Amino acid sequence: MYYLDHFASGTDIGMENGMKTGIERRGWTQNPEAVKQDILSVAISEFASNGLSGARVDTIASRTRTSKRMIYYYFGDKLGLYTRALEAAYLKVREGEAALNLDHLPPEEALTRLVAFTFDHHKKNPDFIRMVMIENIHNAENLAASQVIRDMNMAAIEKLATICRRGEEEGVFRKGLDPVALHWQISAASFFNVSNRPTFSAIFGAGLFGDDAQECIRRQTVESILAIAAKSRVEPKITDRRSGCDVADAGD
Amino acid sequence: MYYLDHFASGTDIGMENGMKTGIERRGWTQNPEAVKQDILSVAISEFASNGLSGARVDTIASRTRTSKRMIYYYFGDKLGLYTRALEAAYLKVREGEAALNLDHLPPEEALTRLVAFTFDHHKKNPDFIRMVMIENIHNAENLAASQVIRDMNMAAIEKLATICRRGEEEGVFRKGLDPVALHWQISAASFFNVSNRPTFSAIFGAGLFGDDAQECIRRQTVESILAIAAKSRVEPKITDRRSGCDVADAGD
DNA sequence: AGCAAAATGATCGAGATAGTACATTTGGCC
């Protein structure tokens, strides 16, 4: 099986064998990079659909323009392929996030956009969400081994930290905000909205995933996050010095 | 392999072979119910740990006081066992929830307790959470087939609906609150907190899962939910009639 | 052109795994 030169630079990964790509056919040649990318994109889809144990190397191979031989040649074994696929999925998603530049916006506006963006972005990348779900099932053992992924996420936090700091300085956000905790809140809503859609729909119907209801949920999410970040409208009676959280009666 | 009479009524599922149970040994006998329960509890643990494809029937069998033969005898095949295990996991968790009686409390207090309870309860039942995660990976195909589970969840919503209605009537909650949407918000935080702990910890460290930080997150969650339910302190400029949500600028 | 290393093709094997066949024991009932 052969590849067009620079096939890897094509964006339409899912095309059929023999489809035009818009790239000139200037002879055919070995193309290791394209082979790897081809394998990875198929692997992401397959692992995301069926999980680590559920995915079949043979199935991945057959959906590839290359052979199983190549999978083992480049990735060693199934777990190696999985790990690289996980990294690739992260990379692709973080790329999308990198385009978001919020530095010129006022902090509240920046945070609003960040939350809304994350919500939408997760929704547009279900395979990524599923990869993370699967990784959680496996106790993040493979992710823990990937320095690449940790670095990328720390970068994401930096962005949020910057917003928090600016907000504090301008006096619109409360002091001592923990960017990681805020990220947790943002992720919880955005992630759950995709990850648990199947069971939620099965039980309560698809209503919450229609356009109107999703719009509503997204807005609620944005507002909740902003409320957490904002200086409390009502002065808290006690402030927990350790975590910067308002301490109020929360039952039990 | 033989069973004590009424062994199924014992609460300590995880005990070793031959351990005392507090139940008098009054002879040994066939005990189909105990066998089924034994298999199910092992199955939940195994499926929760390794997923549907990752779980091994032989492993389940070996951790059971009975044999693989019995698994197929009572549950037909692996998928049958999985489905029953899923139901059993739901049942166990909903049982815990049923004990919660909130009808005598004022709506805000009831909602506060419900949220806090859900947060804690999910945390105490990671196997259940993992089963749901796995079911989501499989697009809820098996859950969809289980009427039992749908019924139980509808019951849970009823509880929330009652609180919402009372809150509306007493004028402390906004009108047109959607109990399912509220349930979504509660679940998102409570579920994510358990489901994504491994990846989150791997990336950002375990800090957020220490007692102090968890306390803080739980409180933030409670407050966010209450804020959503409460009548807005600031009158909304526009109200979306379809969903009952405030419409404000939420960015793109 | 010729050579060595990288890349790829075709086929096969070992072990794991779900599920089964057959035999045996137990327990309620007469």
Added chain:
DNA sequence: GGCCAAATGTACTATCTCGATCATTTTGCT
């Protein structure tokens, strides 16, 4: 006690699945 159906034990197999082996082609380089 004897009988039959439910329950359980033992051993086996067909198949699926990962991974390896051996052979061949392509390519960069001199």
